[in-house]
Amino acid sequence: MTSGPLPVSAPRAPDSAHSDSAHPDAAGRLAGTLLPVASAAIDRRSAERADPSFLTGVLRGPGTMALLVSQRRAAFDGERLALLPAGLLPAAWLEGLVVYLGRLPADPAEALAAEGTEPGTDVVLVALPEPVEPVEGVLPEPAVPGAELLPDGARWAGFREAGAVLDAVEASLLIEATAIANWHEGHVRCPRCGAPTEVVHSGWVRRCPQDGSEHFPRTDPAIIVTVVGPDGRLLLGTGAQMRSTMYSTLAGFVEPGESLEQAVVREIAEEVGVRVTDCQYLGSQPWPFPASLMLGFTARTEDVAAEPDGAEVVRARWFEREELQAAVLSGEITLPSSISIARALIEHWFGGRIAEPAGTGR
Numbered sequence: 001m002t003s004g005p006l007p008v009s010a011p012r013a014p015d016s017a018h019s020d021s022a023h024p025d026a027a028g029r030l031a032g033t034l035l036p037v038a039s040a041a042i043d044r045r046s047a048e049r050a051d052p053s054f055l056t057g058v059l060r061g062p063g064t065m066a067l068l069v070s071q072r073r074a075a076f077d078g079e080r081l082a083l084l085p086a087g088l089l090p091a092a093w094l095e096g097l098v099v100y101l102g103r104l105p106a107d108p109a110e111a112l113a114a115e116g117t118e119p120g121t122d123v124v125l126v127a128l129p130e131p132v133e134p135v136e137g138v139l140p141e142p143a144v145p146g147a148e149l150l151p152d153g154a155r156w157a158g159f160r161e162a163g164a165v166l167d168a169v170e171a172s173l174l175i176e177a178t179a180i181a182n183w184h185e186g187h188v189r190c191p192r193c194g195a196p197t198e199v200v201h202s203g204w205v206r207r208c209p210q211d212g213s214e215h216f217p218r219t220d221p222a223i224i225v226t227v228v229g230p231d232g233r234l235l236l237g238t239g240a241q242m243r244s245t246m247y248s249t250l251a252g253f254v255e256p257g258e259s260l261e262q263a264v265v266r267e268i269a270e271e272v273g274v275r276v277t278d279c280q281y282l283g284s285q286p287w288p289f290p291a292s293l294m295l296g297f298t299a300r301t302e303d304v305a306a307e308p309d310g311a312e313v314v315r316a317r318w319f320e321r322e323e324l325q326a327a328v329l330s331g332e333i334t335l336p337s338s339i340s341i342a343r344a345l346i347e348h349w350f351g352g353r354i355a356e357p358a359g360t361g362r
C-alpha cells in the first residue's frame with residue numbers, strides 16, 4: 001500500500017431538488033432517519049452485568065422479558081418480536097445460553113410495541129437448548145415444552161426477513177441478540193488449550209476453566225463505500241453472490257494492521273481498479289451475519305473507467321441520479337433493502353429517498 005494521507009473533505013450538500021428526509025447532519029453524516037438502528041438507546045448495564053449474581057437477579061425480576069432465538073432466528077408474533085415473561089419460561093430453556101441484552105429506554109415514546117413490555121424493562125436472550133426446527137416458518141406447537149407460552153401463529157425470523165418493519169428498539173435488540181448468539185455458537189472452546197469454556201459476565205465473556213483465560217465477543221470491521229466520480233456520478237457494483245439485477249456499494253473487510261482509510265483505498269482498487277481519495281466517514285451499522293460492523297464511507301475519484309475484478313465484483317456501473325431512479329422504477333436494477341447501510345449510503349448521495357416500483361416493498 002503506497003497511498004498517501006487521505007484528507008477529509010468538506011461534506012457536499014445534496015442536490016436540493018432531491019432532498020426530503022435524508023438531509024445529512026452538520027457533520028455530513030448519515031441522518032438517523034436513513035438507518036433503522038441509529039436512534040435506539042438500550043442500556044446494556046455493562047458495569048453491572050459482570051457481577052456473578054447479576055443475571056440471576058434479573059431473571060428473578062418480575063418484569064424481565066425474554067427474547068427467544070433458535071438457529072439464528074428469533075421468535076416473532078406477527079411483525080413484532082415475541083417477548084415472553086422470563087419468569088414463566090421452563091427451567092430447561094434457561095439451562096442453555098442466557099445473555100443479558102439490556103434495559104429498554106425509560107421514555108414511553110421509545111417503548112417497545114411488544115405486549116406486556118413496559119419502558120425500562122430488562123430483556124434477556126434465551127437460546128433454546130434444543131433447537132426447534134421451524135415447520136414452514138411456524139413454530140410447532142405440540143411436543144415443545146413451553147410452546148403454549150407463545151402466541152398463536154408465532155414464527156421464527158431473522159433481521160434480514162423481518163428487519164424492515166421493526167421499530168428502532170426492536171431492531172437493536174434483534175441485532176444484538178443475533179450477534180452475541182452467533183459469537184457463542186462459534187466460540188465454545190478455548191483457543192489456547194481447546195477446553196470447553198464457560199459463560200460468565202451475564203453472557204458477555206467466556207472463561208477457560210483450565211488456564212483461566214477470558215475471551216470476549218468479537219466484531220469484524222468492514223468498510224462500505226460510495227465512490228463518487230469527477231462528474232458527480234455514483235459507482236455501484238454487482239457482487240458475485242448477488243442477483244444479476246442488484247447494484248450496491250462496494251465493501252470489504254479491514255485487514256489486521258490496516259486503517260479504515262487504507263482499507264477503503266485497497267478494496268476499491270482491488271474490486272474495480274479505481275483509485276480513491278477524500279475518504280470521509282459517514283456512519284456505521286452492526287451487521288451480524290455473522291459478526292460484521294459495517295463502517296460507511298464516501299470517497300472521490302478522478303478515474304472514469306471502472307474494471308470489475310470478476311471475482312468479488314462482476315459488474316460496475318456509474319449512475320447519475322435521474323438515471324438511477326429511472327432504472328429502479330423500470331425494474332432494470334434493484335438496490336439493497338432499506339434496512340442496510342448500503343441503501344442509506346446510496347440515498348445519502350442521492351439526497352433523499354429513492355422510489356421503488358409500485359407494489360414492491362423495500
Ligand SMILES: [Zn+2]
Pocket residue numbers: 190191192193194195208209210211212213
Ligand atoms: Zn484454555
